[in-house]
Amino acid sequence: MLTLYHWEPNANSGKPMLTLAEKGVEYRSHYLDLLKFDQHQPEYLEVNPDGTIPALVHDGRVLTESTPMMEYIDEQFDGPPLRPADPVERWRMRWWMRFFDSYFAPSLSMIGWSVFVGPAARQRDPQELREAIDRIPLESRRVAWRKALFNEFTAAELAESRRRVAFAVGVLERHLTGHTWIAGETYSLGDINGFNLGYALPLSQPERCNDECTPRIMEWLRRIYERPAAKQTWAKGRTQMASRIKMLERT
Numbered sequence: 001m002l003t004l005y006h007w008e009p010n011a012n013s014g015k016p017m018l019t020l021a022e023k024g025v026e027y028r029s030h031y032l033d034l035l036k037f038d039q040h041q042p043e044y045l046e047v048n049p050d051g052t053i054p055a056l057v058h059d060g061r062v063l064t065e066s067t068p069m070m071e072y073i074d075e076q077f078d079g080p081p082l083r084p085a086d087p088v089e090r091w092r093m094r095w096w097m098r099f100f101d102s103y104f105a106p107s108l109s110m111i112g113w114s115v116f117v118g119p120a121a122r123q124r125d126p127q128e129l130r131e132a133i134d135r136i137p138l139e140s141r142r143v144a145w146r147k148a149l150f151n152e153f154t155a156a157e158l159a160e161s162r163r164r165v166a167f168a169v170g171v172l173e174r175h176l177t178g179h180t181w182i183a184g185e186t187y188s189l190g191d192i193n194g195f196n197l198g199y200a201l202p203l204s205q206p207e208r209c210n211d212e213c214t215p216r217i218m219e220w221l222r223r224i225y226e227r228p229a230a231k232q233t234w235a236k237g238r239t240q241m242a243s244r245i246k247m248l249e250r251t
């Protein structure tokens with residue numbers, strides 16, 4: 001029995017969703033609306049007391065952390081391998097997953113939370129929002145929500161995140177100039193990780209990521225978008241957020 005608790009096919013939730021689709025593994029999908037704070041409700045805290053998504057439950061065992069979760073899925077289930085056999089390619093895949101998770105994602109996420117998540121959730125009654133924040137189990141997530149909802153990211157924090165995003169986009173473009181995929185010649189979990197992070201970059205960072213400045217990134221994103229597993233995964237999206245992927249259609 002396999003159940004995935006997730007939000008939209010996006011960022012951390014999209015990583016196991018796309019991995020499962022690439023492997024052709026059936027699972028029970030349990031959608032949690034992050035903007036309605038479903039992830040902090042008692043029923044979900046029984047699954048993951050940290051109140052973060054995604055969480056995978058396999059035969060009664062709960063797995064969290066989306067990147068090791070992808071490796072677990074690849075190891076545990078039949079289907080095409082998503083980790084290269086070649087040690088150098090496997091190292092490169094893991095190098096990039098670490099870079100995506102620890103450097104690129106937090107900066108892009110801060111920008112996303114300030115321009116999208118905060119304003120989208122802010123429509124609700126401020127007292128209700130304060131109570132919702134108080135129910136968040138992890139201190140780091142409480143701080144992120146508070147800053148997003150009450151517009152408290154400082155100009156310096158946002159400027160540093162923009163600088164990091166610009167740097168990371170440059171590093172990725174240079175990498176894809178010499179390699180077809182993140183690991184090298186093999187499509188892997190590194191591409192799944194990077195795609196979930198970056199599929200909307202041409203829309204969220206149009207001046208940095210476009211056909212003129214970053215043609216290699218654009219081509220890489222389009223090649224992943226055209227894979228049946230990506231089409232199948234993003235069709236599970238329920239909001240405008242997931243439909244942003246359509247901008248990767250070739251004209």
Ligand SMILES: N[C@@H](CCC(=O)N[C@@H](CS)C(=O)NCC(=O)O)C(=O)O
Nearest residue numbers: 011012013052053054065066067141
């Ligand atoms: N490092 C964790 C991060 C999990 C995480 O923070 N997920 C976000 C969504 S992308 C979340 O659950 N946010 C809910 C919240 O902050 O309330 C992973 O990769 O799974």
